[in-house]
Amino acid sequence: xxxxxxxxxxxxxxxxxxxxxxxxxxxxxxxxxxxxxxxxxxxxxxxxxxxxxxxxxxxxxxxxxxxxxxxxxxxxxxxxxxxxxxxxxxxxxxxxxxxxxxxxxxxxxxxxxxxxxxxxxxxxxxxxxxxxxxxxxxxxxxxxxxxxxxxxxxxxxxxxxxxxxxxxxxxxxxxxxxxxxxxxxxxxxxxxxxxxxxxxxxxxxxxxxxxxxxxxxxxxxxxxxxxxxxxxxxxxxxxxxxxxxxxxxxxxxxxxxxxxxxxxxxxxxxxxxxxxxxxxxxxxxxxxxxxxxxxxxxxxxxxxxxxxxxxxxxxxxxxxxxxxxxx
Numbered sequence: 001x002x003x004x005x006x007x008x009x010x011x012x013x014x015x016x017x018x019x020x021x022x023x024x025x026x027x028x029x030x031x032x033x034x035x036x037x038x039x040x041x042x043x044x045x046x047x048x049x050x051x052x053x054x055x056x057x058x059x060x061x062x063x064x065x066x067x068x069x070x071x072x073x074x075x076x077x078x079x080x081x082x083x084x085x086x087x088x089x090x091x092x093x094x095x096x097x098x099x100x101x102x103x104x105x106x107x108x109x110x111x112x113x114x115x116x117x118x119x120x121x122x123x124x125x126x127x128x129x130x131x132x133x134x135x136x137x138x139x140x141x142x143x144x145x146x147x148x149x150x151x152x153x154x155x156x157x158x159x160x161x162x163x164x165x166x167x168x169x170x171x172x173x174x175x176x177x178x179x180x181x182x183x184x185x186x187x188x189x190x191x192x193x194x195x196x197x198x199x200x201x202x203x204x205x206x207x208x209x210x211x212x213x214x215x216x217x218x219x220x221x222x223x224x225x226x227x228x229x230x231x232x233x234x235x236x237x238x239x240x241x242x243x244x245x246x247x248x249x250x251x252x253x254x255x256x257x258x259x260x261x262x263x264x265x266x267x268x269x270x271x272x273x274x275x276x277x278x279x280x281x282x283x284x285x286x287x288x289x290x291x292x293x294x295x296x297x298x299x300x301x302x303x304x305x306x307x308x309x310x311x312x313x314x315x316x317x318x319x320x321x322x323x324x325x326x327x
Contacts, residue, residue, distance in 0.1 A: 022275045025059040025148045028267055031231045031254040034071035034102050035262025037080040043265045043287065044084040050267070050286040052091035058269065062146045063093060064155060066231035066254060067100030067187030072107075073115055082119045094130040096144045098157040100187035100232060101204065108160060111206045113140045132177075135169045143173055145180070151274060151315060154180035160187045161201055161208025167218045174222050178321040182225045189214060189230035190253040194237040215241070216326070223247045223322040226313055234258035236283075236307055244324035250311050252281070261287070274315040283307040 028051050036044035051063055070077035088095050099116040101108025117138045125131040125139070132154070135141035140159040147153065154177050156170060174182055189211040191197050196211030209217065211230075219225050223245035230253050237253035256266040265287035271280040 023059065023148070024271055024273045025061045026269055026271045027062045027064060027146075028060055028269050029229060029254050030063060030065040031266075031268065032066060032068040032100065032234075032257045032263070033081065033084070034068040034077075034100075035257055036084075037069060037077035038071040038262070040262045041080040041083075043261065043263070044080060045087065046286045047265060047267060048084045048087040051093060052087055055091065055093060058271070060093065061148055062144075062153075062155065063088060063095035064157075064183070064185055064229060065095065065097040066185065066229060067098045067160065068102040068231060068257075069097065069100070069116070069120075071102050073103055073105055075115070078115055078119045085120075094128070094144060094146055096142065096155045096157045096185065097139075098142075098185055098187055099140050099160055101160050101206075104160065104206070108204045108206060111160075111208075113138055113159070116140060132173075135166060141166050141169065143177075148272075148274070152180045153183065155183045155185060158184065158186040158214070159208070161204065161206050161210070162186060162214065163208050164217075167209060167214065170218055171221065174224065175323065178224065179319070180224065181319075182222065183227045183229060184214075184219055184225055185229045186214060187230060188232040189228060190233075190237055190239060190251060192233055192235045192237070194239045194253070196239075196251075219249060220244050221324055221326060223320065225249055227252065229254070231255040238281075238309065240311075244326055245322040248313075250279075250313070272313075272315070277312055277314050277316055279311040279313050281307075281309050281311065 033044050051060060069081040097120045099113050103116045104110060105112050121139045122134050130145050132143040132145055143154055143156045145154055156173060158166060158170060188197060196215055198210055198212040200210055201207055219228060220243040226249060228249060228251040232255060234255045234257050235253055239251040241249050243249055254268045256263040265285045267284055269282045
């Protein structure tokens, strides 16, 4: 039997405890806004305006859209998304976007992100110091950065059902930025109940990797990936798995689209407390009179465990990057 070829790249990025990161900070998740762009644009505008208005109070460092900016990939809906994110542009708030299945023709029956790239292509982010780059000509696969003190983060965003060559590119991007703490974002990854999708492209004609393949071929190999974020199905789920290098990967599904009014303005806020090695996950609405209970798809109040919980993530110890290619 051939011996298993096993490579480990270990790079010590710092040799002592990290200092100077006592200040808490936040990132905000914008889950599937498709029904806002179709029926309730003012809710979308209020979401991004809330982020701009509360940036200082919550020390908001970054905003992540989870895909499905639109419902039917129409120019009218793209103009709504454009206007909503222009609020973030005007406030100089860094953010990332990815296309979901609804941002492709026929709700994902065909892969075509030309309209996504017309409004959210690389040119929109040209000159932004926090924008890292993209795969090929479009922006459906991109990476961005933000830093707080000595903590350096990369947000690596992947297209709906990423192609094999995209996963290979993503592996290279992380290897080239081994000194960052990585958040992976892709629209479809987990299904209701918290399991990863494992049915290939499913009902879609687009060929690409399901959630389990993304995990096996990419996520689990890198020790600096600590979080995967997704949307796609109306639910709230948390799954914590160990990567090949022993690192915990917090996988979070967030999608409120089946709530009344296309989602009732719910946002997810991740509050980082570096000196406590803790991330608090909270859920709030920018709309009035919906701040106690989810009304249809959820059995929980926002303050219960499905919607408000804490994660342990080491932000004080020395940082070591390892890559395990697996079998």
